[in-house]
Amino acid sequence: MILDELVRRAPEWLRGVGPESDIVVSTRVRLARNLAEFPFIRRCNEADRTAIEKTVRDRIREISSWTDLLYLDLNSLSPIDRQFLVERQLISREIADATGARAVAIEPQETFSVMINEEDHLRIQVMHSGLDLNAAWAQINGIDDLLEERLNFAFHERFGYLTACPTNVGTGLRVSVMLHLPALVITHQIEKVFRGLQKISLAVRGLYGEGSQAMGDFYQISNQITLGRSESQLLEEVGDVVPAIIDYERKAREFLLKESPKDLHDRVSRASGILRTAQTISSEETMLLLSSVRMGVNLGLLTDVPIATINQLFIHTQPGHLQKLCGSELDTSERNVERARYLQDHLRNESEPPRP
Amino acid sequence: MKCQHCEKPATFHITELTGPEPVEYHLCEDHATKYLHASENAEAPAPTLAGVLAKQLKIGQTAEELARLDKKACPICGITFYEFRHQGRLGCPHDYVCFEQELEPLLVSIHGEKRHVGKQPVVGQQNTADQTELIRLRREMQDAVDREDYEKASQLRDRIRQAEQKQKRGGAA
Numbered sequence: 001m002i003l004d005e006l007v008r009r010a011p012e013w014l015r016g017v018g019p020e021s022d023i024v025v026s027t028r029v030r031l032a033r034n035l036a037e038f039p040f041i042r043r044c045n046e047a048d049r050t051a052i053e054k055t056v057r058d059r060i061r062e063i064s065s066w067t068d069l070l071y072l073d074l075n076s077l078s079p080i081d082r083q084f085l086v087e088r089q090l091i092s093r094e095i096a097d098a099t100g101a102r103a104v105a106i107e108p109q110e111t112f113s114v115m116i117n118e119e120d121h122l123r124i125q126v127m128h129s130g131l132d133l134n135a136a137w138a139q140i141n142g143i144d145d146l147l148e149e150r151l152n153f154a155f156h157e158r159f160g161y162l163t164a165c166p167t168n169v170g171t172g173l174r175v176s177v178m179l180h181l182p183a184l185v186i187t188h189q190i191e192k193v194f195r196g197l198q199k200i201s202l203a204v205r206g207l208y209g210e211g212s213q214a215m216g217d218f219y220q221i222s223n224q225i226t227l228g229r230s231e232s233q234l235l236e237e238v239g240d241v242v243p244a245i246i247d248y249e250r251k252a253r254e255f256l257l258k259e260s261p262k263d264l265h266d267r268v269s270r271a272s273g274i275l276r277t278a279q280t281i282s283s284e285e286t287m288l289l290l291s292s293v294r295m296g297v298n299l300g301l302l303t304d305v306p307i308a309t310i311n312q313l314f315i316h317t318q319p320g321h322l323q324k325l326c327g328s329e330l331d332t333s334e335r336n337v338e339r340a341r342y343l344q345d346h347l348r349n350e351s352e353p354p355r356p
Numbered sequence: 357m358k359c360q361h362c363e364k365p366a367t368f369h370i371t372e373l374t375g376p377e378p379v380e381y382h383l384c385e386d387h388a389t390k391y392l393h394a395s396e397n398a399e400a401p402a403p404t405l406a407g408v409l410a411k412q413l414k415i416g417q418t419a420e421e422l423a424r425l426d427k428k429a430c431p432i433c434g435i436t437f438y439e440f441r442h443q444g445r446l447g448c449p450h451d452y453v454c455f456e457q458e459l460e461p462l463l464v465s466i467h468g469e470k471r472h473v474g475k476q477p478v479v480g481q482q483n484t485a486d487q488t489e490l491i492r493l494r495r496e497m498q499d500a501v502d503r504e505d506y507e508k509a510s511q512l513r514d515r516i517r518q519a520e521q522k523q524k525r526g527g528a529a
Contacts, residue, residue: 042447045498144475145478154484158471159472160472161475166405166459167466
């Protein structure tokens with residue numbers, strides 16, 4: 001199956017390249033759109049949902065530049081496959097856990113996906129590596145144009161694009177930048193940064209969006225407002241605060257290096273040691289330790305692991321990926337053993353022979 | 357009195373009035389600091405929909421007005437304002453027209469604005485009334501089927517087909 005190919009690859013947004021990519025992991029933009037001739041999802045019966053899914057699928061298939069898109073019927077996928085897609089950020093937790101007709105179209109490089117029958121009929125998202133707001137917007141704007149030529153989106157001349165929740169109405173645009181901020185967490189300054197961001201109407205979320213805990217010191221900064229500002233204003237508002245946060249994180253790292261270099265080096269080395277030798281390890285502990293290792297590599301304290309490997313391990317050690325990679329269903333304790341094996345395999349020095 | 361969360365004496369007695377019902381808390385200094393700190397964060401000007409809705413409806417609405425408003429229903433999808441208030445999600449695009457008065461102050465509390473200034477559909481179909489009509493027809497057909505009024509249902513089915521055809525042509529043009 002094609003999903004299995006996806007598992008072994010790293011998505012474009014996780015390549016860890018681009019300016020400031022040691023701190024800015026990825027840029028994500030999404031648009032919420034609804035078909036004018038159907039009720040919003042909560043008010044749909046199954047016939048409506050099926051009709052929406054079919055309409056959108058048929059129109060997507062007409063787009064000649066999209067012939068290589070992977071179109072997945074989420075209703076017929078196994079829970080592990082859906083979990084895998086959530087971990088990959090290709091679908092939301094909400095659509096994974098929903099029931100009834102729903103689908104996702106995925107571009108093979110994973111730079112964009114279109115969810116069908118999420119909270120809105122369409123949720124289009126574009127994901128790029130590093131800080132890349134304008135290119136991400138240009139891409140999603142083009143995708144939206146292609147779809148709009150073929151579908152009647154609900155639009156109101158004063159309220160803009162209409163959405164099921166009034167918090168998304170207008171542009172329907174959410175701009176998010178994912179940042180890795182371990183030093184701000186260690187120095188207890190992260191709360192202060194967040195309070196500052198909330199004052200200017202920006203939201204802070206964990207790795208997996210709304211309501212998710214910040215795992216592995218990853219945080220998403222995004223706009224809260226969608227109405228009354230143009231898309232370029234919204235991009236700018238998020239883009240404008242990122243350099244300041246990067247600067248805080250760098251200062252915090254410098255502070256740690258200067259004030260307690262031994263403690264910092266110790267933290268990083270221990271994290272690396274546990275990841276290389278543990279026999280059983282939870283997902284939470286893995287994220288926590290990988291975060292320290294990632295910072296250690298970026299600060300030059302660890303030199304024997306490429307950053308791309310670390311980035312990939314964050315995602316490959318999560319439950320869905322782990323089970324897809326080893327090809328069988330595993331319970332929690334089996335996963336912890338498999339995760340430890342996987343980490344050992346991928347963190348061993350290049351000179352050592354691979355384990356048989 | 358002991359703190360609700362630990363063995364220390366409760367020196368802070370807080371009555372929380374922001375929820376639907378007043379809630380009392382009896383806390384030691386440490387837990388009170390944590391609690392107050394947490395609600396300070398939660399009340400930052402990034403408001404949640406439920407919070408905004410509750411606040412907006414408390415101001416300037418008597419119980420009777422609210423009861424009347426709650427019964428107001430969208431002629432297209434049938435959702436009542438009460439259902440929207442409780443689920444936090446609207447029923448169809450037409451709700452923005454029929455609940456316009458109620459939604460405007462809500463939009464202002466969430467976004468600080470009530471007028472869209474961004475991208476617009478290129479094709480120039482800015483009035484979605486023709487399309488939302490299909491939502492009403494489908495709902496009426498379903499009701500007719502549920503009532504076993506098959507004659508009515510088949511009439512409605514024909515009208516739906518016509519409307520869908522018209523749309524397809526409109527979309528292709």
